[in-house]
Amino acid sequence: GAGVSQSPSNKVTEKGKDVELRCDPISGHTALYWYRQSLGQGLEFLIYFQGNSAPDKSGLPSDRFSAERTGGSVSTLTIQRTQQEDSAVYLCASSRLGAGSSYEQYFGPGTRLTVT
Amino acid sequence: AQSVSQHNHHVILSEAASLELGCNYSYGGTVNLFWYVQYPGQHLQLLLKYFSGDPLVKGIKGFEAEFIKSKFSFNLRKPSVQWSDTAEYFCAVRRGSQGNLIFGKGTKLSVKP
Numbered sequence: 179g180a181g182v183s184q185s186p187s188n189k190v191t192e193k194g195k196d197v198e199l200r201c202d203p204i205s206g207h208t209a210l211y212w213y214r215q216s217l218g219q220g221l222e223f224l225i226y227f228q229g230n231s232a233p234d235k236s237g238l239p240s241d242r243f244s245a246e247r248t249g250g251s252v253s254t255l256t257i258q259r260t261q262q263e264d265s266a267v268y269l270c271a272s273s274r275l276g277a278g279s280s281y282e283q284y285f286g287p288g289t290r291l292t293v294t
Numbered sequence: 295a296q297s298v299s300q301h302n303h304h305v306i307l308s309e310a311a312s313l314e315l316g317c318n319y320s321y322g323g324t325v326n327l328f329w330y331v332q333y334p335g336q337h338l339q340l341l342l343k344y345f346s347g348d349p350l351v352k353g354i355k356g357f358e359a360e361f362i363k364s365k366f367s368f369n370l371r372k373p374s375v376q377w378s379d380t381a382e383y384f385c386a387v388r389r390g391s392q393g394n395l396i397f398g399k400g401t402k403l404s405v406k407p
Contacts, residue, residue, distance in 0.1 A: 211394055220399035221384060228392065237394065269338070281326075281391050285338040 180204065182286035184270050190292045191260055199255045199289045203272030210253050211273075211283060212245055216266035224268075227253065228275065260293045267291070296321045298387050300398035307375050308406045315370040315401050317385030327368040328386040328395065329359055338384070344368065345391070355379070377407045 183202045191197050203210050212224040223237035227247045238244070242260075247253040257264055267290050271283040301316035319325065329341040342353025349361040359370045368385060382402045386395040 209392070213395075213397075221386075221395075221397035223394040223396065226394050234394065271338075275392060282340055282343065283395060284340075285330075287337045 182270055182272050182284055184286040184289050188290045193293055194259055196258045197260055199268050201253045201270030204284055207272035207274045209273045209275050210247055211271040212255050213269045214266040262293045265291055265293045296396050298385055298396050298398040300385055300401050302401045304402045306404045309377055310374045313372040313375050315383055317368045319366050319387045324390055326388040329370050330384045331381045333381045375405050377405045380405045
């Protein structure tokens with residue numbers, strides 16, 4: 179079946195502009211995660227959605243970052259007033275929760291964000 | 295705060311050499327442990343995972359890892375590497391069965407043909 183998809187695959191933006199990154203999880207996966215991968219920092223957790231529960235936003239680096247998940251499926255990560263240090267690959271993952279699940283996280287290909 | 299340490303930043307091996315990549319974590323409670331691999335130009339894929347039971351877990355492509363609770367370690371091993379194993383390897387920890395992963399900074403493996 180289809181895996182996690184993300185769009186766009188690449189995004190170049192000017193410092194100070196807002197960007198939106200999209201994630202389509204695997205159908206039926208109730209948990210969705212955003213991470214970012216940058217040189218020197220490795221893979222950092224950003225935010226986690228689980229079903230209808232309030233999201234775990236503990237990894238968001240500043241209030242310029244926000245995310246929403248509509249209808250329990252597609253998620254959008256928004257970065258306002260982008261800064262050069264926001265340049266990274268933003269990864270989305272999803273997992274199926276519940277009895278019989280291994281809770282394995284499946285990762286998408288990522289969106290490479292470059293802030294100039 | 296929880297952390298995951300991968301001891302080697304870059305490992306260079308010749309084909310058929312044995313591989314061991316170190317991973318240590320700092321959390322003392324129940325953890326789930328993972329190794330992910332990222333081949334050049336590809337997305338992260340799960341190599342293997344440990345939740346409970348036999349501390350020696352086997353994954354795909356001949357990889358295995360051993361969970362040593364007393365050492366807070368989960369080292370990745372492969373007896374004989376191939377050129378196709380050239381990739382970046384990430385160790386990750388999750389507290390309990392749900393929630394986010396905490397990743398190490400990764401180890402880049404280069405295998406010379």
